[in-house]
Amino acid sequence: MTATATVTDAGPALAAPPGHHGGVLTGTGALLRFALRRERVRLPVWIMALWLVNSVTLSSLTTEYPGPQERAQLGETMGGAAGLAMTGPERYLGGDLLYGAMMGQQMLGYLALAVGVLSVLTVVRHTRAEEETGRAELLRASAVGRHAHLTAALTVAAVTSLIVGALLAAGMAGSGAEGVTTGGSLLYGAACAATGIVFAGVAALAVQISPFARGASGLGLAAVGLAFALRAVGDVGADAFSWLSPIGWAQRTYVYVDDRWWPLLLSLALAAATTAGGYALSARRDVGAGLRPPRPGRPTASPGLLRPVGFALRLQRGVLVGFGAGALLFSLMYGSVLGSADDLLGENEQLRESVAALGGGDLLTAFASVVMSVLAIVASLHTVQATLRLRGEETAGRAEAVLATGLSRTRWAASHLVVALVGGTLVMALAGLGFGLSGAASADDPSLFGELALASLAYAPALWVTTGVAVALYGWFPKASAAAWAVPAYGFFVVYLGELTGLPDGLRNLSPIGHVPQVPAAEWRWLPLTLLTLVAAGLIAAGLAGLRRRDLELK
Numbered sequence: 001m002t003a004t005a006t007v008t009d010a011g012p013a014l015a016a017p018p019g020h021h022g023g024v025l026t027g028t029g030a031l032l033r034f035a036l037r038r039e040r041v042r043l044p045v046w047i048m049a050l051w052l053v054n055s056v057t058l059s060s061l062t063t064e065y066p067g068p069q070e071r072a073q074l075g076e077t078m079g080g081a082a083g084l085a086m087t088g089p090e091r092y093l094g095g096d097l098l099y100g101a102m103m104g105q106q107m108l109g110y111l112a113l114a115v116g117v118l119s120v121l122t123v124v125r126h127t128r129a130e131e132e133t134g135r136a137e138l139l140r141a142s143a144v145g146r147h148a149h150l151t152a153a154l155t156v157a158a159v160t161s162l163i164v165g166a167l168l169a170a171g172m173a174g175s176g177a178e179g180v181t182t183g184g185s186l187l188y189g190a191a192c193a194a195t196g197i198v199f200a201g202v203a204a205l206a207v208q209i210s211p212f213a214r215g216a217s218g219l220g221l222a223a224v225g226l227a228f229a230l231r232a233v234g235d236v237g238a239d240a241f242s243w244l245s246p247i248g249w250a251q252r253t254y255v256y257v258d259d260r261w262w263p264l265l266l267s268l269a270l271a272a273a274t275t276a277g278g279y280a281l282s283a284r285r286d287v288g289a290g291l292r293p294p295r296p297g298r299p300t301a302s303p304g305l306l307r308p309v310g311f312a313l314r315l316q317r318g319v320l321v322g323f324g325a326g327a328l329l330f331s332l333m334y335g336s337v338l339g340s341a342d343d344l345l346g347e348n349e350q351l352r353e354s355v356a357a358l359g360g361g362d363l364l365t366a367f368a369s370v371v372m373s374v375l376a377i378v379a380s381l382h383t384v385q386a387t388l389r390l391r392g393e394e395t396a397g398r399a400e401a402v403l404a405t406g407l408s409r410t411r412w413a414a415s416h417l418v419v420a421l422v423g424g425t426l427v428m429a430l431a432g433l434g435f436g437l438s439g440a441a442s443a444d445d446p447s448l449f450g451e452l453a454l455a456s457l458a459y460a461p462a463l464w465v466t467t468g469v470a471v472a473l474y475g476w477f478p479k480a481s482a483a484a485w486a487v488p489a490y491g492f493f494v495v496y497l498g499e500l501t502g503l504p505d506g507l508r509n510l511s512p513i514g515h516v517p518q519v520p521a522a523e524w525r526w527l528p529l530t531l532l533t534l535v536a537a538g539l540i541a542a543g544l545a546g547l548r549r550r551d552l553e554l555k
Helices: 009-013 030-038 042-064 069-077 083-087 099-106 108-126 128-133 135-140 148-172 183-208 212-238 246-251 261-281 308-335 338-345 348-360 363-387 388-395 398-403 409-443 447-476 479-498 526-550
Strands: none
Touching: 030 069, 030 108, 030 148, 042 099, 042 108, 042 148, 042 479, 069 083, 069 099, 083 212, 099 108, 099 183, 108 148, 108 183, 108 212, 108 246, 128 135, 128 212, 148 183, 148 261, 183 212, 183 246, 183 261, 212 246, 212 308, 246 261, 308 338, 308 363, 308 388, 308 409, 338 363, 338 409, 363 388, 363 409, 363 447, 363 479, 388 398, 388 409, 388 447, 388 479, 398 409, 409 447, 447 479, 447 526
């Protein structure tokens, strides 16, 4: 016999197996493992921080309000309009107020808020940010389906929310506190988890709309803020508004009081609808594009764009405007309750002593100084965000192109630092103006306007130190630069829980805010403000020196 050779086309032989490339979810498992690998530090820190804050709060409540009389006084304090707007529904305060109901009213809304923020940031990080840097397009050129990135990101966010809920439920159930039941604890954790899953779905919509990660984050976080504001309005009296908010749904489970599970069905329905909408919109756009196209630029560049500071300001103006508007809104809200400080704190001597210890002086100015510290934390978030834009520009490859011109590394970094330093101070000044305007009106004391507006500037050196920490990390340890977020996070812990937990002065002073004179309750002291400024200058100089010495991450 004569052997015959059969020649076939090489194309089909090299093609992938059927279904290997064609599935819209192909590669989801690999992307999920990759996302978890990237989040091996960030997510555990978030999870443990939320669990720790919840545990410390419960412990402080059992310590500060050991008997029925003390708890009843707290219920009267929180039953006013200002107290309800800042915490939760009045239904929790009825009957014999126990620790479970106290946690449901005072902590559940804030935990739901935090989990919502975490979900938004997680989804944006693994979807829109991947497209903006070009990595998603590169991966999609291989065996990765259209919906794989979104599915992996939503899975990470949902699993994280469930882990947070499980830990909160376990911590509450194991506390043994009076009024804390196992069934209520399960609902407590489930309410937080459901809210996180809802905002993961909202983020799935946001990443389809904006072509930029910062824009998508802004849309998602704005939705979280709106939900919290609607909840606050509803709790004060217009109950219908609370039913428009996922955070309001979580609180209206009335954990440890009525233990109603059915409001969470609304959360699951909204999560399903927003997730489905995200998938549907994802199929209507190109990779890297958004449904809302960016505005076309001017035919000619403005003179400011030819200068490093002007260019940096143009890149960061959206974030600066957003933080300024947010700080102004928060300050107006806080100022509106300043005149009711006596009513808010009621006859509760322990709460009065805690506020006075944090602020000093009379009760109104002590309360104002505590609020000013909170507003300083909001402003510090902007300084970190603006400084870490340097890292984002470097990892995206845009810094390489800019530095290929005659611009030095020091001038390039300094331009963004000017935005961080001056912008953070402006955000704090706006907060002071809003707080002074609203506070003077609510307290019927015009002199408070100038006093509070001027007091806001005392926190500027603390903001500069926060900037210094961020740039020092970026200059010497760029991969660890995200650790700069720990500075405002620790400041939040010191302001909110430092006095209740009996935190030693040495640990409080680890936060830059701990060194600021508590104006307007205390007198201005220039020595600590001068030292903070010098520390900030040293950290910034060290960070710039590190940037000059190390290699840039090139693309």
